[in-house]
Amino acid sequence: MARNYITGDIVNRRADMARVDLDCGDLHEKDLSPRRLFPITDPDHYISFLNADGHEVAVIADIHVLSRQSRAVLEDVMKEYYLIPKILEVLEIDERFGMNKWTVRTERGVQSFQIRSRHSDIKPFADGRVLIRDSNDNRYEIEDWRTHSKASKKWLNTQI
Amino acid sequence: MRKQGILINREIEDGIFEKILQTKTDLFGEEQIVFIIVSDLTHDAAYGTEYFAATDAHALTVNGEGDLIEKVTFADLERSEVRRMYGNARLRCETRDGTRLELLRFTYAVAALGDMAATYMKSIAEGETTAHAIDAADAAFEKAISVCPRCGRKLLHPGAECIGCQSKGKIAGKLLIYVKPEIKNLIVCLVLSLIATGLSMIRPSLTATLVDKVIPHNDTHLLGIVVLLLFGAYILQAIVGIIRSYRLRCSAVNIVTNLRNHVYEKAQHLSMRFYDKTSTGSVINRISGDSTTIEQFMVRLSQEVVVQFFTMVGIVVIMFAMNWKLALITLVPIPFVVVGSRIFGKKILPYYRKVWRKWASVTSYLTDTIPAIRVTKAFSTENRTGSGFADTTGAWAKVEYKSARISTAFPNIVSFFVNCGHLLIWSIGGAWVIFSQQAAASGNATTFFGGNVTVGTLVAFISYATMFYNPVNFFATFNDSYQNALSSAERVLDILDADEEPDAGRGNCPEMVGKIEFRDVSFSFDRTKMTLSHVNCTIEPGDIVGIVGTTGAGKSTLVNLLMRFYDEYEGEILVDGNNIRGIDLSYYRSQIGYVQQESVMFRDTVFHNLAFGKPDATVEEVFRAAEIANAHEFIARLPDGYDTMLGERGIGVSGGERQRLSIARTVLMEPRILVFDEATASVDSETESQIQSAIEQLIAGRTTLMIAHRLSTLRKANKIIVLDKGKILEMGTPEELLAAKGKYYKLIQIQTMAEKAESESKEERFSE
Numbered sequence: 001m002a003r004n005y006i007t008g009d010i011v012n013r014r015a016d017m018a019r020v021d022l023d024c025g026d027l028h029e030k031d032l033s034p035r036r037l038f039p040i041t042d043p044d045h046y047i048s049f050l051n052a053d054g055h056e057v058a059v060i061a062d063i064h065v066l067s068r069q070s071r072a073v074l075e076d077v078m079k080e081y082y083l084i085p086k087i088l089e090v091l092e093i094d095e096r097f098g099m100n101k102w103t104v105r106t107e108r109g110v111q112s113f114q115i116r117s118r119h120s121d122i123k124p125f126a127d128g129r130v131l132i133r134d135s136n137d138n139r140y141e142i143e144d145w146r147t148h149s150k151a152s153k154k155w156l157n158t159q160i
Numbered sequence: 161m162r163k164q165g166i167l168i169n170r171e172i173e174d175g176i177f178e179k180i181l182q183t184k185t186d187l188f189g190e191e192q193i194v195f196i197i198v199s200d201l202t203h204d205a206a207y208g209t210e211y212f213a214a215t216d217a218h219a220l221t222v223n224g225e226g227d228l229i230e231k232v233t234f235a236d237l238e239r240s241e242v243r244r245m246y247g248n249a250r251l252r253c254e255t256r257d258g259t260r261l262e263l264l265r266f267t268y269a270v271a272a273l274g275d276m277a278a279t280y281m282k283s284i285a286e287g288e289t290t291a292h293a294i295d296a297a298d299a300a301f302e303k304a305i306s307v308c309p310r311c312g313r314k315l316l317h318p319g320a321e322c323i324g325c326q327s328k329g330k331i332a333g334k335l336l337i338y339v340k341p342e343i344k345n346l347i348v349c350l351v352l353s354l355i356a357t358g359l360s361m362i363r364p365s366l367t368a369t370l371v372d373k374v375i376p377h378n379d380t381h382l383l384g385i386v387v388l389l390l391f392g393a394y395i396l397q398a399i400v401g402i403i404r405s406y407r408l409r410c411s412a413v414n415i416v417t418n419l420r421n422h423v424y425e426k427a428q429h430l431s432m433r434f435y436d437k438t439s440t441g442s443v444i445n446r447i448s449g450d451s452t453t454i455e456q457f458m459v460r461l462s463q464e465v466v467v468q469f470f471t472m473v474g475i476v477v478i479m480f481a482m483n484w485k486l487a488l489i490t491l492v493p494i495p496f497v498v499v500g501s502r503i504f505g506k507k508i509l510p511y512y513r514k515v516w517r518k519w520a521s522v523t524s525y526l527t528d529t530i531p532a533i534r535v536t537k538a539f540s541t542e543n544r545t546g547s548g549f550a551d552t553t554g555a556w557a558k559v560e561y562k563s564a565r566i567s568t569a570f571p572n573i574v575s576f577f578v579n580c581g582h583l584l585i586w587s588i589g590g591a592w593v594i595f596s597q598q599a600a601a602s603g604n605a606t607t608f609f610g611g612n613v614t615v616g617t618l619v620a621f622i623s624y625a626t627m628f629y630n631p632v633n634f635f636a637t638f639n640d641s642y643q644n645a646l647s648s649a650e651r652v653l654d655i656l657d658a659d660e661e662p663d664a665g666r667g668n669c670p671e672m673v674g675k676i677e678f679r680d681v682s683f684s685f686d687r688t689k690m691t692l693s694h695v696n697c698t699i700e701p702g703d704i705v706g707i708v709g710t711t712g713a714g715k716s717t718l719v720n721l722l723m724r725f726y727d728e729y730e731g732e733i734l735v736d737g738n739n740i741r742g743i744d745l746s747y748y749r750s751q752i753g754y755v756q757q758e759s760v761m762f763r764d765t766v767f768h769n770l771a772f773g774k775p776d777a778t779v780e781e782v783f784r785a786a787e788i789a790n791a792h793e794f795i796a797r798l799p800d801g802y803d804t805m806l807g808e809r810g811i812g813v814s815g816g817e818r819q820r821l822s823i824a825r826t827v828l829m830e831p832r833i834l835v836f837d838e839a840t841a842s843v844d845s846e847t848e849s850q851i852q853s854a855i856e857q858l859i860a861g862r863t864t865l866m867i868a869h870r871l872s873t874l875r876k877a878n879k880i881i882v883l884d885k886g887k888i889l890e891m892g893t894p895e896e897l898l899a900a901k902g903k904y905y906k907l908i909q910i911q912t913m914a915e916k917a918e919s920e921s922k923e924e925r926f927s928e
Binding site: 054080085111118160 | 201205207245246247248250262267268269271438509510513514517555885
């Protein structure tokens, strides 16, 4: 089946916290959930719109082709849906009984969480990015650990 | 936990708590609050707390300051749910007039309680008794706080001892249990080592005698004695060395074998969750590489540390006895070596971890790609796969270079300091000998430093200093192997300390007839998405149940839970009225025959593969099982018959034959319950009919669950369960469901049309 790519601008509005209505050419759909097809590697490209049954109605290949207003609405809704706090600084890593308790400062405030295994729950990438999964399956991201403060790097060095 | 009789999941400040009670009284009068959920996110997704308090008819949400955000009356509710998003979730509801209310936002740490709150509101809105809803809330809170207060791991049941925190101690202490069985042999080795070291210490003294007494006095008699003594010492040293090395090697092999066996055995009993999150390459690396690193370290620790320590102490005593001033000079480099060693240890450990991670990636790449060599060839991606491997090893090499920069520099720096020590002894000691000789020649009583030093003493001292610096060097670089072993030990303990599959009912082996009940079963693999929600169904003994649904509907998950591959689900699964979590795990699984889509065969003969689950099966039993599975004849046609060696994943026989071998293996177990997970999905129609006939022979009188995409394979089923998005959509006899014209009816129609089209196309091809 051919994928329905939205090439022009769309006029959308927020149906609720995490859904949008789409009006684009012949396409008039309500209550669609936008989902990033590459939420980790390329969050601004390939946004799929799913209807209530989970079927794809349309795809936007690049969020930047949208008008400022449409883009703001879409970004707002996705910000609501996707919560991947960015760790700005590692304040402490307390290693006891085989579990690592991290206390970090994120852009959403200070948070503490536990890591079960530093070998399988921490994924460092070559470009300095680090993805972390805590014992409750919440995700966190360090955009570039190399830019962290000396103290933060000291903690991170014990883990990655 | 409770506060003033109210269930809470986290401590609440008294001020906020009073405010919540006051708001409740203002809004809902004297109703009692049943529970308060403390969230970990605010409505705008910042980390913080908000509170959801529920009575038996209303609920309210207040913010971190205790100010009201939302209120809801259960009687007005159309629906309530937890909306799971990425990394967070919302408790929300919709009233009958269409108003949507966002009640609470939280991370997945609080999601289980959010689910409970949604069910609580819904069940009261639907008129369920309040007492029942409160009991369910109570159970959910108990479960939510049934975690180890020390490590946060989930406990098997409230108050249970945490598996992860049992007998936690120092890493070395934990691993010493593997040394214990070898302790006698190691003590013998140690004594032999001390003898060898003692013998080596005689040499410099004898050399001093040669230089000072034998040569200046031309004493050939004494020369002969000294040479003979030295010769005897060398022979004894060689004999002791040979015996010690052999015994030590045997101990090392035993230690590493025990450790490996234990890690492997433990790996067999780890939960599927561990394997869901850990690559097999990394597990293999731990069993092979890390075990060896630890073994080498343990041997070093139990032998060389003691020997080197005694050598060091012995030499220091001898040197101070010979000349304390020269002995002090010898000690000058020691502080530099000790401080350097500490700095080195801190710097090198992160690198060892990085090196290991990269090496684990290399191993994972190998375990992924080598078994998939057919796919690689089929898609002509040999070059790409090769360069992918080169990239992975390249990344490993890069980290290894960085690690080598530190690890290779350090021993050389230590050697430099040690050589400086030699230089000091030569320069000061040499000057001392010269001045002593000059003073003796001139008859001057005043000597350098006071006292005389002979050439023999200086030569002996140099020899002792060399021997002394060996243990110094050893202890300096010991930190390197200690850090490396520590890094390996952490990873091995990651397996040894990981939660085993819970087996609370060990020893409880009730007779099984085959009645299966799913009671309000909900399950999520990683909390982000509910794979099964509120599944309720009863399967009577002897029922043949077809489980159908689209891909991702939760069919295999349902079977995984029945097989107890995952035990952390909500609700209960009962077999003959017994909760399956309370039945002996090994006995329970032996009562269930499980045939998968991809039947796995081991690298062994056909016979041993069939008898895998029952190694003591007689030849006749195996033949009978093979006959029931329609496998005996094709096995008989194989040149090597039952002795045919199967390769990895059963290479050597066709897909359909492999599946029939898998069924025969199951037949031999004589299980009470049978589970077929897409057993005929990957074979052609003719093979399918052969397998189907094998299955039909096997299922007679046994409770059978069959997952199938091809609905034609379910013709014997007397009950059908239709799953959709983790929920039971339809359930009943095939006739009932066809009459209801729901999802099952639609699936049948689609498949009938597809089969018709296929047969027409075949007829056309034949008629051409």
